[in-house]
Amino acid sequence: MNHQTHFFYAVPIPKEIKLIMKDHCEKFKQSLPFNRWVHHEDLHITLAFLGFAPSDQLEKSIENVSTELKGNPSFSLQINQLGIFGRKESPRIFWADTLKSDELQFVRKKVFTACEDAGFQLETRPFRPHITLARKWTGDEPFHHERLDVWQELQPNSLAFLASEVVLFQTHLEKTPKYEVKKVFPLKK
Template sequence: MTHQTHFFYAVPLPKEIKLIMKDHCEKLKLSLPFNRWVHHEDLHITLAFLGFASLEQLEKSKEYVRNELRGIHSFSLKINQLGIFGRKESPRIFWGDTIKSDELQSARKKVFTACEDAGFQLETRPFRPHITLARKWSGEEPFQNEMLDVWHELQQNPLAFLASEVVLFQTHLQKTPKYEVKEIFPLI
């Protein structure tokens, strides 16, 4: 059975932040029973999910993204809280959030527009930047919002990092980590 591969553009987390997140996630696993935790090497903020892409369409998106990001400067991001997507009592996604960033919104808009111009049909939901940490609540008791307070110091001392590149990733579902870097678009 062959698996169709997917592609997406994202802002990766720097290695040192991934290692800090790894340490915290190891502790979070003890009190937050989710089925699947994201490998720390795969932590990122998705800008545009492409899904399956032909080589021609992918090359066109890379050209357009490169042109759109030309002249864009690196920018600071801060991870400051935890959150969930899905049903309150049984969330499907557990994530880390960043403090609102106009620079991130702008970079996302440029990448998103470039991918649409390359012919991709992209998701139309409003952009909610986040770093997926885990999927599928598996606790015997319903999830409680108070459980998000488990990483107390995060709001007082946000994890700051420099977003210095956008990356085109390819997904390999049968591997760990799952995401392979296909192209890097450095920011100034």
């Protein structure tokens, strides 16, 4: 079977935070019946989803992103709270977001513009930085927002980390974890 591969730019989540989130997700699974849980190695914050990318256009985006991010400083992020996208009673996406970060918005804008300048037509909805944890509610009962209160029990302290790079990922739907690092763009420490 021929799977068309997709590419996207993202801020990766550091390994130590991924492991904490993996433990949290094991606890979430007990009370939050979602169909597909994201492998902890695949946790990230998407900056620009390219989809299928012709090689010349992909190379141009790599050049553009490299130029745009040259000398850009690392910045701190903090995982904040849980949330959902989709219908309130049957959410499509379960996520964790970060505290508002002007630095993240700035880096996202640079990456997004660099990809558009390479000829990609990208998502036009406002940027809502988040880390997807699971997809497709499968509960017998409607989802209730109070279920997200489990976060306060699990994470009374902050989950802060340094965003020190942007990564170009390639998706492999037939594998777990699904995302392969194709190019790393270090941010200045």
